[in-house]
Amino acid sequence: MQRHTFLRQALAGAACALLLAPALAQGSDAERQLASQAFSIVAPFPPGGPVDTLSRILATGLTARYRQPAVVDNRTGASGNIGIELVKRAAPTGHTLLVVPQGNLTINPTLMPRLGYTVDGDFAPVSSLAKAANVIAVNPAVPAKTIAELVALSKAKPDSISYASPGVGSSLHLAGELFRQQSGADILHVAYKGTGPGLNDVLGGTVPMIIGNMPSVLPHIQSGKLRALAVTDPARATELPDVPTLAEAGVQGVALSSWYGVMAPKGTPAPVVEQLARDIAQIFSEPAVKAQLQKQGMGVWLTSGAAFGELIRKETAVWAPIIKARKIEAQ
Template sequence: MIQRRSLAALAAPLFLPTIARAQDGPWPNRPVTLLVPWAPGGSNDVVARLMAPGLAETFGRPFVVENRPGGGGSLGMTQVVRARPDGHTLLISSASNHVINPFVIPDQGYDVRDALAPISMLVDVPNALVVHPSLNVTDVQGLIALIKATPGGMAFGSSGVGSTNHLAGELFRLRTGVELTHIPYRGGGPALADMLSGTIKLSFQNLPTVLPAHLEGRLRIIAVCGDTRVSIRPELPTVQEQGVPDYAVRSWTGLFAPAGTSAEIRDRIADTTKRLLVDASLKTRLDALASEALWLNPSDTDAFVRREYDRWGPVLRQAGVTAG
């Protein structure tokens, strides 16, 4: 027994270089995590699950979607920021994480513009103003009148503090003068569940999250929040055209990696996402979700995110949006 243990101890160092080479070999050499910082069921989660099979097929390794909700997306983002920059941990992120959280949660401990390396933009996700049918309103002006006639105003739900849907509600409050109280959820899925049950009756949500319930008549979308109508759902009017000037909120989904991830790996992934987004079957599925492909290469993704950051900072300060 002593002899066998001694031989094993002597032999162990001989295997260490082999193990190290296996861990540090050409990317990817193990499953890749696509981390979604929101609960299952929201638009970022849906996009991640649409992209994962094509990425896995291309690179020959599983791309595993992992949900890490909490903190308006900041918990999952921080996990990726701290991950090893070897291309095996990636972030499916949104405007909420990159544009809003830095102002809502200023003590994150890092500058998101520098802590994450861009790979590509993926999808432009419209936001929607949705009500429970029991409110008996069918347009924005009817909703405004109802809120103003309700003592104490109304509550609205969103996918979380610092989400674009939170911003959509706050901007609606600023532009219309109505009294609204924010109820944050841990993602679009939980907010949708409470909308369907009637626990909350007003919400700003990503259009893909609420569109099926709208088409089934269980919820009512009375407006989309962009500055133009959604091309594949042109029957849905915008908030602006229903009498609320200077109102437009867009959401988007992009792919990012920890800072320090090599440009070679990021370029390979970006080239693959570009090919996947023009695939007819994936485009059909995006159309069904009322979302549009929005591909940009790594450098253009970085420029896009920085413009969005500069644009929304002043609005967030005016609205007084905070993590509390």
């Protein structure tokens, strides 16, 4: 409750700034269209997580900008696919938007060949929103204090090092498989139904290792309940400046982050998509929004339109051969 109260307070400044925008009656055709009716922001995962937080920031900003209600719809189920298919079927006016994590756009199309949507065929990429570093961390009882020591330990004692993930085919599961491939580590995957149960077992010592995103593991690293060995981002994380990247630790080719973006139904007019991208850039560039996300271990990360679409295609091409080579199947 305190977190949501703080979020509302932090967003107040952003909302006030947006209310000072020029009268929309004098704006572009795209602005007038967007101001014509209410918005539905579909978050295909439960309240309380990063998708929900980002959706509410977006909804608050659009409400202030266009003087129209913007309601967050937590349409959960089927690994996010229920909410995604809802947006696929929505009218392409720019008033129904999807806030979604990378896995649903770059992993599931290969992992789940019978999906009820295709990314390129059913959606228009609007903008990325934020990203969070992934962290390789171990229970402090594990003697390895560096990535090199972890790899050596796993080879010296085969099957002794396992890592927790929030599920088969999740981006964190595949990050672990890519780490194993690139480092030569002999590690085992243990899948859980969500980050929480797996994290609890690592904290309790049942599983020695986790690859988790920053918002989930940072409090436990700061408290000393986990030891961070490396981040998988290309650059060191501001939250953990003393923790090396995997590349610095000698493991190349695992420069990956957890990220989130906005999609609109296919057929949404290009000027409307472009205007939404500009609105998102304004909303997420507010200092209060940046500060709130940083406190939760996320950073604002904006890539829009065709560049965002190309990012999705490139990352899909990274995951597809790993899924096929490891014969990973959705459960």
